Amino acid sequence: MKHAEMTPMERVLTTLSHKEPDRVPLFLMLTMHGAKELGLSIKEYFSKAENVAEGQKRLQKKYTSDCYYPFFYAPIEVEAFGAEVIYSEDGPPNSGLPVINNISDIKKLEAPRVENTKVLHKVLKSIEILKAESKGNLPIIGVAMSPFSLPVMQLGFEKYLELMHYHLDLFEHLMKINMAFCIDWANAQLAAGATAICYFDPVSSTTIVPKELYYKTGFQVAKQTIAKINGPTATHFASGNCLTLSGLLLQTGTAVVGVSAQENISELKQAFKNKLSVLGNLNGIEMRRWTKEEATNIVKGVIEKAASGGGFILADNHGEIPFQVKDETLLAIKEAVKKYGTYPIQKVQA
Amino acid sequence: MERLQSTSVQLEHALLSLDQEAAIQIVREAQGNNSPDIIAGELISSTLMRIGDSWELGNLSLSQVYMSGIICEKVIDKILPPQSPIRKSQPKMAIAVLEDFHLLGKRIIYSTLRASGFELVDLGGGLSIERLIDIVKAEDIKILLLSVLMLSSALRVKELKTQLHNSDVTIVVGGAPFRFDEQLWKEVNADYYGKDSSEALQIVQKIMGDRL
Ligand code: B12
Numbered sequence: 001m002k003h004a005e006m007t008p009m010e011r012v013l014t015t016l017s018h019k020e021p022d023r024v025p026l027f028l029m030l031t032m033h034g035a036k037e038l039g040l041s042i043k044e045y046f047s048k049a050e051n052v053a054e055g056q057k058r059l060q061k062k063y064t065s066d067c068y069y070p071f072f073y074a075p076i077e078v079e080a081f082g083a084e085v086i087y088s089e090d091g092p093p094n095s096g097l098p099v100i101n102n103i104s105d106i107k108k109l110e111a112p113r114v115e116n117t118k119v120l121h122k123v124l125k126s127i128e129i130l131k132a133e134s135k136g137n138l139p140i141i142g143v144a145m146s147p148f149s150l151p152v153m154q155l156g157f158e159k160y161l162e163l164m165h166y167h168l169d170l171f172e173h174l175m176k177i178n179m180a181f182c183i184d185w186a187n188a189q190l191a192a193g194a195t196a197i198c199y200f201d202p203v204s205s206t207t208i209v210p211k212e213l214y215y216k217t218g219f220q221v222a223k224q225t226i227a228k229i230n231g232p233t234a235t236h237f238a239s240g241n242c243l244t245l246s247g248l249l250l251q252t253g254t255a256v257v258g259v260s261a262q263e264n265i266s267e268l269k270q271a272f273k274n275k276l277s278v279l280g281n282l283n284g285i286e287m288r289r290w291t292k293e294e295a296t297n298i299v300k301g302v303i304e305k306a307a308s309g310g311g312f313i314l315a316d317n318h319g320e321i322p323f324q325v326k327d328e329t330l331l332a333i334k335e336a337v338k339k340y341g342t343y344p345i346q347k348v349q350a
Numbered sequence: 351m352e353r354l355q356s357t358s359v360q361l362e363h364a365l366l367s368l369d370q371e372a373a374i375q376i377v378r379e380a381q382g383n384n385s386p387d388i389i390a391g392e393l394i395s396s397t398l399m400r401i402g403d404s405w406e407l408g409n410l411s412l413s414q415v416y417m418s419g420i421i422c423e424k425v426i427d428k429i430l431p432p433q434s435p436i437r438k439s440q441p442k443m444a445i446a447v448l449e450d451f452h453l454l455g456k457r458i459i460y461s462t463l464r465a466s467g468f469e470l471v472d473l474g475g476g477l478s479i480e481r482l483i484d485i486v487k488a489e490d491i492k493i494l495l496l497s498v499l500m501l502s503s504a505l506r507v508k509e510l511k512t513q514l515h516n517s518d519v520t521i522v523v524g525g526a527p528f529r530f531d532e533q534l535w536k537e538v539n540a541d542y543y544g545k546d547s548s549e550a551l552q553i554v555q556k557i558m559g560d561r562l
Contacts, residue, residue: 086451088449088500088502090502090505091500091501091502091503092500094450094451094452094500095451096451156453157452157453157454158416158453158454158457161413161416161417164413165368165413165417206408206411207411207412208411208412208413209411209412209413210410210411210413210414213411213413239530241408261530262529262530283530283531284530285501285527285530285531285534286530286531288501288531289531289533289537322501323502324501324502324505
């Protein structure tokens, strides 16, 4: 049976309810490419809500992505805490020196209130502009760093590992502050018009901490935080591994999981089937040198392995496609989804 | 040798339980029968290599690799101080983070190498190509280990290599972008690429051997 063409919103909602839509939804998670579209430097581009909203509109039209993704950059959240951000001409903005120099300073730390933090307002405004544009037909994906992953940028990774292992009371205190901030920030984006929140939590991946430690830390934080976010969440491991966490992830209340190209997509799909939707898992770094043929074949392969039965959104595996990825590769991905992603999926006989 | 192997298993257990006291005790006992360079170059290095390999296989996580390296570095500094003549410090070796500011990968490699009996200079992070070249020349660095986290930084290695064209500096790269695109190190003309701390150690052992 051929489905009538759905709107991106219908397509995404159908797959999230573990049913097959008209075709595989595609989330092309492009951030810096908007600057290219507008002929601006990355720094200039992210300085204004209007730029990012316009960039997202143009990118969505060009590649028929099934969402708007007004994500600025992860360090914007430590900017809210008073840290500096370092811009690059051809890469994402990075966090500068940590705001917390001594672990004991955590006691004095206060969570910024979103309503009083100017730097965050440009994100909210871009969401509002896109909301008006989308007329409810296109999901708008907001972004919040998990309270458990944010400290890498607040303290530096080494100090954070020390904190997590040896200073549990201060660790707990920091989690409380970050949870208050994360909930406030996620809910402000939902109130501005975001459809769902991408909860970035790579420190919880088994690439970074063992499952037992995750159970005591990142998992508890995720459960409590996600429960207070007033909308659906997608937990994203930013290309860190998560297959062995599948049982626990389910209990965090999240709806979607962003998975890595370094784990097997068939196994991931199997582990999450009918429970959580899988988002992924194209390798964005490798994508930089894919030919059109490679892009087509890889997309086709992932779709064949993971799309049946719904519960699947095709995307890159990090939640941000590198600036260096060429437009023609992105166009090849778009075409391949149209060609091979129409349900029911035709599987090549083995 | 067999004895050292079983000691290594005990040490691994102590490290993964973050039990520094037990690690010190195990190394102290091994010292009875072995010289400090055997302790560092065989006992500790083989233990850390297994831990590095286990991360690669997905059986351990980076926090465990990091904590193990830090503990071993502390333990070994007691029996093999930085200025010890037994430490392998020639040809001169350094480690740096090119362009970006993510220091954990560098820290893991640095402590793994030091705990295994090598001595190297830590040049820090956020270094531009120009600055790095100045330091390499001034300090007469022969083996340069580079850690990066951002793709844009990884791509800069190519220019660094071009600018160091006429020198005999060996460049070893590592970090997430190289792990996600295993052809990238060749594209940027690096001499070696190591996936993890275990490979970093093996590569340095090889280069040191070749250069002697
Ligand atoms: C955890 C994580 C985060 C955390 C913490 C990051 C941090 N360190 O600051 C948070 C949530 C903060 C984060 C944020 C971002 N991240 Co991030 N993140 C990750 C993740 C999952 C792990 C990174 C990490 O710190 N690992 C720990 C280190 C120690 O691992 P490692 O570098 O791989 O090192 C090992 C080996 O590579 C090797 N090695 C390392 N150096 C060397 C050197 C030599 C000589 C040798 C031989 C070996 C070697 O040994 C080490 C241990 O065995 C990776 C994806 C992944 N699966 O790796 C993405 C990743 C690093 N992130 C990425 C990006 C882009 C970002 C952001 C810029 C996104 C944005 N637009 O805002 C931000 C900004 C970060 C910042 N600090 O400013 C990209 C970078 C590549 C790129 N696309 O350019 C990655 C690779 C994801 C991807 N697949 O694209 N991230």
